[in-house]
Amino acid sequence: STSLKNAYNGDFYIGTALDINQIEEKDPKVTNFIAKEFNAITAENIMKSMFVHPEKDKFDFETSDKFVAFGKKHKMFIHGHTLIWHSQLPKWLSEINDSAEMNAALENHITTIVKKYKGQVDSWDVVNEAVNDDGTLRQSVFLKTLGEDFIAKSFQLAAAADPKVELYYNDYSMTNPAKRSGVIRMVKKIQEKGIKIDGIGMQGHWHLNRPTIEEIEKSIIEYSNLGVKVSITELDVSVLPSPYGLQGAEVSQRFENNEKMNPYPKTLPDSMQVKLAQRYNDIFKLFLKHKDKISRVTFWGVNDTQSWLNDFPIKGRTDYPLLFDANLQPKKAYYQVLSLK
Numbered sequence: 001s002t003s004l005k006n007a008y009n010g011d012f013y014i015g016t017a018l019d020i021n022q023i024e025e026k027d028p029k030v031t032n033f034i035a036k037e038f039n040a041i042t043a044e045n046i047m048k049s050m051f052v053h054p055e056k057d058k059f060d061f062e063t064s065d066k067f068v069a070f071g072k073k074h075k076m077f078i079h080g081h082t083l084i085w086h087s088q089l090p091k092w093l094s095e096i097n098d099s100a101e102m103n104a105a106l107e108n109h110i111t112t113i114v115k116k117y118k119g120q121v122d123s124w125d126v127v128n129e130a131v132n133d134d135g136t137l138r139q140s141v142f143l144k145t146l147g148e149d150f151i152a153k154s155f156q157l158a159a160a161a162d163p164k165v166e167l168y169y170n171d172y173s174m175t176n177p178a179k180r181s182g183v184i185r186m187v188k189k190i191q192e193k194g195i196k197i198d199g200i201g202m203q204g205h206w207h208l209n210r211p212t213i214e215e216i217e218k219s220i221i222e223y224s225n226l227g228v229k230v231s232i233t234e235l236d237v238s239v240l241p242s243p244y245g246l247q248g249a250e251v252s253q254r255f256e257n258n259e260k261m262n263p264y265p266k267t268l269p270d271s272m273q274v275k276l277a278q279r280y281n282d283i284f285k286l287f288l289k290h291k292d293k294i295s296r297v298t299f300w301g302v303n304d305t306q307s308w309l310n311d312f313p314i315k316g317r318t319d320y321p322l323l324f325d326a327n328l329q330p331k332k333a334y335y336q337v338l339s340l341k
């Protein structure tokens with residue numbers, strides 16, 4: 001029988017994010033299902049700095065080793081996420097305020113992790129989410145201590161630790177014109193220094209009607225014109241409206257305050273199944289049109305119950321953004337994506 005990975009074989013990898021319980025393979029039914037549908041995996045959380053580098057002089061690779069072993073066993077493309085990011089940081093790293101100390105930490109962090117998985121991990125998100133919506137650089141402990149050089153430096157360290165592994169810059173809202181210009185400026189600076197960058201990851205946390213297909217297409221082309229691979233790294237399509245009709249900082253504040261919204265109905269209504277299928281149809285049609293530029297399309301989770309969107313951007317809601325439902329049954333959107341091949 002066919003599957004996503006078989007249908008798109010020769011076009012691009014079809015990936016999924018995996019978290020700890022899936023990696024531990026407690027349920028063989030789930031493992032078989034993942035191996036049948038996907039040929040690429042990303043660590044949803046377990047390679048983030050707070051987990052692999054909990055203290056200044058202590059790394060913990062127990063779970064990330066299991067993740068890599070899972071990928072090897074099932075002959076998958078293994079993507080590491082993420083070396084340098086402002087979020088999910090260990091306390092010790094978030095509290096550094098001296099540039100010499102940060103330089104040493106950056107070097108130790110990147111070198112140790114990349115070397116550890118040299119020849120095993122196929123690609124890394126070296127820097128994640130360093131650019132604001134307006135194209136300026138995002139405030140973070142890295143920018144504060146090292147200035148914008150932390151970005152090129154991170155790529156340089158990763159390339160030195162494993163010259164063959166593919167190095168990515170990854171971010172969300174990559175279709176927003178101001179942000180896109182900022183990302184392109186940033187990538188060009190890395191390239192002008194003669195430092196290696198192989199790919200750009202567009203996260204792909206999208207909605208039923210935004211961004212438009214035209215905006216996505218323009219972005220794929222412009223990023224590809226930098227001479228790098230483009231991957232869609234964290235694809236999901238939220239079917240829910242923005243909370244209270246608000247976006248950005250106004251929602252973040254309510255999220256921080258632990259505000260909860262009422263859950264959406266227990267199942268996705270038929271009319272919404274159709275809309276989701278149509279949206280995935282348009283998105284994958286576009287990906288196929290640009291398959292020469294796209295190396296991987298990774299969903300942010302195997303099925304709807306795993307999705308981080310069930311509690312984000314506001315807590316309490318249930319979302320239905322993926323191709324498989326709570327019981328791992330294919331949704332209408334799944335058959336639609338398969339039908340394009």
Ligand code: XIL
Binds near residue numbers: 044045128308
């Ligand atoms: C999310 C995970 O899915 C959640 O489980 C976790 O609580 C927070 O992080 N951009 C990224 C991902 O690069 O690492 C984030 O993953 C989603 C947004």
